[in-house]
Amino acid sequence: MTSPEKPRVRFAPSPTGYLHVGGARTALFNWLFARREGGTLLLRIEDTDVERNRPELVDGILEGLKWLGIEWDEGPFFQSQRLPLYKAAAERLLAGGAAFPCYCKAMAYAGGDAVEEQEGEGDDEVPKAAKIAACSCHDLSEAERAGREREGIPRAIRFRVPRTGVTRFDDAVFGPRELQNEEIEDFVLLRSNGLPTYQLSVVVDDIDMRITHIIRGADHLSNTPKQALLYQSLGAKPPVFAHVPLILGSDRKRLSKRHGATNVGSYADEGFLPEAFRNFLALLGWSPGDDTEYIRTGELVERFSLAGVSRTNAIFDRAKLEWFNTQYLQKPPVEDLLPYVEAELKRARLWEGSQASHDRAWFARTVDLIRPRTRLLGDFTTWARGFFTDDYGYDDEAREKFWKDERLPAMLTKLADALEALPEWNHDACDAASRAVAAAEGVKAGLLINATRVAIVGRAVAPPLFETMVVLGKDRVVERIRKAIPSVRGA
RNA sequence: GGCGCUAUGGUGCAACGGUUAGCACGCGGCCCUUUCAAGGCCGAAAUACGGGUUCGAUUCCCGUUAGCGCUACCA
Numbered sequence: 001m002t003s004p005e006k007p008r009v010r011f012a013p014s015p016t017g018y019l020h021v022g023g024a025r026t027a028l029f030n031w032l033f034a035r036r037e038g039g040t041l042l043l044r045i046e047d048t049d050v051e052r053n054r055p056e057l058v059d060g061i062l063e064g065l066k067w068l069g070i071e072w073d074e075g076p077f078f079q080s081q082r083l084p085l086y087k088a089a090a091e092r093l094l095a096g097g098a099a100f101p102c103y104c105k106a107m108a109y110a111g112g113d114a115v116e117e118q119e120g121e122g123d124d125e126v127p128k129a130a131k132i133a134a135c136s137c138h139d140l141s142e143a144e145r146a147g148r149e150r151e152g153i154p155r156a157i158r159f160r161v162p163r164t165g166v167t168r169f170d171d172a173v174f175g176p177r178e179l180q181n182e183e184i185e186d187f188v189l190l191r192s193n194g195l196p197t198y199q200l201s202v203v204v205d206d207i208d209m210r211i212t213h214i215i216r217g218a219d220h221l222s223n224t225p226k227q228a229l230l231y232q233s234l235g236a237k238p239p240v241f242a243h244v245p246l247i248l249g250s251d252r253k254r255l256s257k258r259h260g261a262t263n264v265g266s267y268a269d270e271g272f273l274p275e276a277f278r279n280f281l282a283l284l285g286w287s288p289g290d291d292t293e294y295i296r297t298g299e300l301v302e303r304f305s306l307a308g309v310s311r312t313n314a315i316f317d318r319a320k321l322e323w324f325n326t327q328y329l330q331k332p333p334v335e336d337l338l339p340y341v342e343a344e345l346k347r348a349r350l351w352e353g354s355q356a357s358h359d360r361a362w363f364a365r366t367v368d369l370i371r372p373r374t375r376l377l378g379d380f381t382t383w384a385r386g387f388f389t390d391d392y393g394y395d396d397e398a399r400e401k402f403w404k405d406e407r408l409p410a411m412l413t414k415l416a417d418a419l420e421a422l423p424e425w426n427h428d429a430c431d432a433a434s435r436a437v438a439a440a441e442g443v444k445a446g447l448l449i450n451a452t453r454v455a456i457v458g459r460a461v462a463p464p465l466f467e468t469m470v471v472l473g474k475d476r477v478v479e480r481i482r483k484a485i486p487s488v489r490g491a
Numbered sequence: 492g493g494c495g496c497u498a499u500g501g502u503g504c505a506a507c508g509g510u511u512a513g514c515a516c517g518c519g520g521c522c523c524u525u526u527c528a529a530g531g532c533c534g535a536a537a538u539a540c541g542g543g544u545u546c547g548a549u550u551c552c553c554g555u556u557a558g559c560g561c562u563a564c565c566a
Binding site: 104106158179198289310313317398450 | 493494495496497498501503504505513514515516517524525526527528529530559560561562563564565566
């Protein structure tokens with residue numbers, strides 16, 4: 001009868017930092033899933049921690065998502081603007097007895113180091129976490145409660161976790177899960193300052209926003225039973241959970257600055273193509289089921305499935321990312337690449353008034369010639385600079401390597417003359433003319449070819465010479481050779 | 492400390508009871524060659540360890556070890 005409801009998923013970052021690669025991968029999976037299933041992707045900013053929250057970082061996160069090509073259908077919503085909702089939910093749980101007020105002093109997390117220090121001391125063996133979990137307010141009598149209220153002690157609201165039984169939920173990646181309730185402490189829902197904790201706000205919002213699938217990092221797996229309990233108490237049907245494994249650094253530690261860039265924006269700045277980054281990210285913790293690796297976005301959407309998500313943490317491998325970038329620089333139709341190269345030329349102020357800007361066909365052909373040797377977008381304006389402007393220099397290493405021979409100045413003069421006299425300007429004509437000069441001088445063609453390459457583009461590392469000549473055009477080539485001769489003499 | 496999750500070459504993934512354990516990155520070599528890439532070919536390199544179950548375990552079960560996660564009035 002009624003067609004199955006379209007899935008609704010969300011990406012819910014906290015503005016405590018930039019968009020990092022782990023978050024980007026989570027966002028990508030949500031986006032791929034939504035597109036694949038014809039569902040809806042929401043963006044929700046989880047900014048309930050006033051201490052760490054930095055509103056100015058939100059824009060950077062949105063920018064990162066846009067660069068990645070991840071567009072959301074609803075939002076962004078801000079939890080900081082939905083506070084009454086969480087408060088009301090907490091009050092409802094309180095009224096129904098599923099939660100209770102707690103008058104304990106707030107205890108900040110001690111962290112793993114403190115626990116370790118304690119071990120060596122050998123005094124009492126009570127584990128830190130056990131100490132923290134103890135809260136006697138669970139069993140406070142009505143009179144005691146009233147007393148605390150009269151004293152004006154600030155109160156938090158905690159969830160009353162059942163002392164017995166088990167809590168179960170299904171995870172699309174990790175399978176059916178269950179946890180003994182006695183392992184779950186009475187967690188805080190509403191802080192004494194009236195702001196909700198993550199556990200509360202996330203569940204209230206996911207219910208309110210009718211989220212059907214929660215795709216998020218596996219660091220949330222252990223806390224999911226708490227949320228399953230909350231869904232129950234709030235009378236809502238829990239969504240499908242899908243926890244995706246984490247991305248680690250090369251030392252298997254949580255990815256951090258020590259491992260190189262962790263913010264997505266820096267990869268944009270470095271000259272990676274968003275589609276390459278997407279492809280790379282998609283294969284971290286997911287596989288289409290076979291050996292395919294180069295998967296363009298359209299196909300990624302078609303093939304994505306939660307069933308292909310792995311359960312093991314993956315290490316971020318920069319070398320592989322670079323390989324993906326070369327693939328996307330080289331394989332797609334050149335037209336797909338043009339906008340990115342154009343942006344790069346503009347960034348380097350090489351676009352205005354250039355041949356590239358008013359001769360699309362030439363631009364495409366030139367990019368096509370250069371791209372097999374590129375690894376990052378910046379290559380178009382660094383070593384390939386000579387293709388887009390007459391203002392290029394001669395690379396020292398190239399001069400050292402190919403401008404040594406003292407016969408070169410004379411030979412280059414003859415080459416310039418021969419090229420200038422050519423009635424036709426194409427690959428074969430340039431080839432024949434160049435080889436003829438070399439033969440007449442009794443030297444190997446390579447000597448002249450390599451020296452000429454350095455003269456007309458300034459680099460040793462560049463595309464094959466005669467195709468380069470065709471792209472640059474006769475006038476520029478002849479002029480550049482003649483202009484270079486004095487420098488060659490000095491090399 | 493407690494609880495949980497995970498375990499295939501250095502890295503990312505395949506093989507979901509029967510394969511000479513496959514692919515890719517990276518690494519080494521060769522070919523091609525007009526520099527440098529790309530490309531082609533070849534090579535080194537893995538089922539963490541110990542017990543079971545089974546005719547047969549990378550695959551299923553248990554234990555050990557290791558890594559990670561959670562254990563906060565962080566998310």
